[in-house]
Amino acid sequence: MFPFTDEDLQEPVKNIVEKKISPMLARDGGAMELLAIKNAKVYIQLQGACVGCSASGSTLKYVVEKELKSAIHPDLQIINVPIGQENYLED
Template sequence: MGMPFTDEDLQTPVSNIITTKIAPMLAKDGGAIELLQIKNAKVYVQLQGACVGCAASGSTLKFIVEKELKAAIHPELEIVNVPAGMEDEIMND
């Protein structure tokens, strides 16, 4: 296992990057993002606003969210988008 951080360790840096870098990028297009939880080094986020149902949201997640977080924190981070209404599913994951 290459992840040197606990889920608690990841909370602050992930949250900071989402708030300062990723959210402003998405906001330009009327989108938003929320950090739901970090579990087993998987970052569960929810794309909101204009991102919902947008065809590009999959690539937004991969090329903006994932790229930023992996570059800043750790290349093995996994980012999971949780569709609205599916929040309960992740808690049982």
């Protein structure tokens, strides 16, 4: 069982996204929005120059996922939600 509730995760995830990851993406014209946290799954959306970028998969795996898992918990799941699919998040 995952040791944190979704509510427990909200603030730490938000802080890491806003203070560490987003500024890094912004340097290359990209952006990221935290959409939701459900059942230890962090739903994010890559935006700006990240959309359609061939490196976005690597960014998701080696920047976003690595940062969140190392700072919070290794069992977190990070899911990129394509633009237009925001209303169809898994429960």
